[in-house]
Amino acid sequence: MNYNISEQDIYLFHQGTNYESYKMMGCHFIEWEGVKGYRFAVWAPNAKQINIVGDFNQWDGKSHPLERLTEQGVWAGFFTDVTGSLPYKYEIITPENQILLKSDPYAFQSELRPNTASLTPKKDSTYTWNDHAWKQSKKSFDAYSSPISIYEVHLGSWKKQDSGEFYTYIELAEELIPYVKSMGYTHIELLPLAEHPFDLSWGYQITGYYAVTSRYGPRHEFKHFVDQCHQNQIGVIMDWVPGHFCKDDFALRRFDGEPLYEYADPLKADKRTWGTLAFDFGRPEVQSFLVSNALFWLQEYHIDGIRVDAVASMLYLNFDRQDGEERIKNSYGGEENLEAYAFIRKLNEVIFSYEPQTLMMAEDSSDLPLVTSPTYSGGLGFNFKWNMGWMNDMLTFMKKVPIHRKWHHNLLTFSFMYTHSENFLLPLSHDEVVHGKKSLLDKMPGDMWQQFANLRLLYGYMMTHPGKKLLFMGGELAQYAEWKDKEELDWHLLDYPFHQGIFQYVKALNLFYTSNPELYDLDHDPAGFEWIDPHNIDQSIIAFRRKGKKQDQELIIVCNFTPEIRYDYKIGVPIPGTYQEVFNSDQEKFGGSNQLNSNNHFSFQEKWHGLQQHIKIKIPPLAIAIFKYKKDVEEAL
Secondary structure, three states, X not given: OOOOOOXXXXXXXXXXXXXXXXXXXXXXXXXXXXXXXXXXXEEOOOOOEXXXXXXXXXXXXXXXXOEEOOOOOEEEEEEOOOOOOOEEEEEEEOOOOOEEEEOXXXXXXXXXXXXXXXXXXXXOOOOOOOOHHHHHHHOOOOHHHOOOEEEEEOOOOOOEOOOOOEOOHHHHHHHHHHHHHHOOOOEEEEOOOEEOOOHHHOOOOOOEEEEEOHHHOOHXXXXXXXXXXXHOOOEEEEEEOOOEEOOOOOOOOOOOOOOOOEOOOHHHHEEOOOOEEEEOOOOHHHHHHHHHHHHHHHHHOOOOEEEEOOHHHHHEOOOOOXXXXXXXXXXXXXXXXXXXXXXXXXXXXXXXXHOOOOEEEEXXXXXXXXXXXXXXXXXXXXXXXXXXXXXXXXXXXXHOOHHHHHHHHHHHHHHHHOOOOOOEEEEEOHHHHOOOOOOHHHHOOOOHHHHHHHHHHHHHHHHHOOOEEEEEOOHHHOOOOOOOOOOOOOHHHHHOHHHHHHHHHHHHHHHHHHHOHHHOOOOOOHHHEEEEEEEEOOOOEEEEEEEOOOOOOEEEEEEEOOOOOEEEEEEEEOOOOEEEEEEEOOOHHHOOOOOOOOOOEEOEOOOEOOEOEEEEEEEOOOEEEEEEEEEOXXXXX
């Protein structure tokens, strides 16, 4: 019996090249030999027998046994007495007659925690999408030369009901999407939404890779959420965790009584940092499972991008081992996980062959080169990498009191030594506002006014620095407290002028960013950036040029990292003529001191900063000021 499972699909699954294995494995409502019913298929090579148990048979599997289809361990069965939306598990009997109850690795929906059973799909689970215009527009979308400003969100703590309950996917579509659109973001990035048992893992310890979490509603409502994002011109990125999985006994761990999805070697399997297990990346069936899973979210849920979590933990065998501990070596004596390297390259090759417009982002804390280079040239094949170096350096620098910043000026400028070595994204993510690290605002030194000014300056510098952008929710409110994952954001802060100022500033900054090609056209091309002056260490002032593809697209950006106002400050400019201030973080409406350059600035013929002309400006305190060439004049002053 084949239950409509082809030999080719099974062969590819065992070869690690069935990239849509979710269509074969798991539970599906099908018609087989003229009869409609539910087909179950699971991989468990070490099992002696497998039965389906659930409410439909009072959890007694004798009436619903599966048949072993392959020696490599694919089991399947077809039943007509099963209905939709019912909980079920696999009853796996080991050669030692141990009985294991396991949720379905390929289930599309699971029970709401603390229950752990999988749910049979509805007989008709078709969703009618209305994002055709969005999908069509993606065909001509060039991510490298487009503005990308991402709002990172944990759906369970953005807002909550008065009762403390979560918002549903439907309610989030009604509230979160208009909010993100009004703030000027181009994308939402969602912390992992695959099913997970523990709320405080934020979704990073997964038990159901194909099941969108039931915390916020059924899967068709999540499709509605994504659909509404697209109809409002907002892309959706999802965090994905292929490096390790949850140890809970009801899920993947020792699935058929033996290590199956995880490495058999406990040293390689154990991820002590998180208390999880590492996937066995060298096992073909695990490759089929994981690559199919990434493609599943893109195809079934129309996700636009995947941020791959903790890439360094995958690539290095001794990622979380200390000096003096037993080390793991690969076959060549090194500490790289060669199987993980091969898996990641395969993953990216497959994704871009099926869905070429996907954003594949690596959260990689290592200094490994070629992360965003094509696999054919020796790279890992991602198209973007989180710039953890920029983030760490900038937050370290901004924590310094201004009078001491001159001793740490290299932290401010070092990122430009490597900014074009990869296609970078600049992240101010959830990881930086938890576990005692303080909120972004609370990291800033000085009195209240200086703290808010420093925060505006940090955001402004991020938005003008080459690279795509990401800000975690709450950053636009200037929260004093760290992110509290059990509570909603501190929305009441918007009643206070300084916080309202930051809120308006982030909105204005996004609008300015997305409206000026100079800030994104040549993000990943050295021609898009040029220093004017990186060397004013004593005054902690830097100035640089950002350029677009067109000759007349250029911005002059000046950042002052001290609270001193600088008058008649000379800035070299490339073209004689008139320059106008087009953005200033010190505006009163943002909470600043309103030290603006309200007049036009005519260039002087005297050379400055290696350029033929210069202008004299006022530099506001702890602020960023941006100038644009306005027009030619007959003769420079």
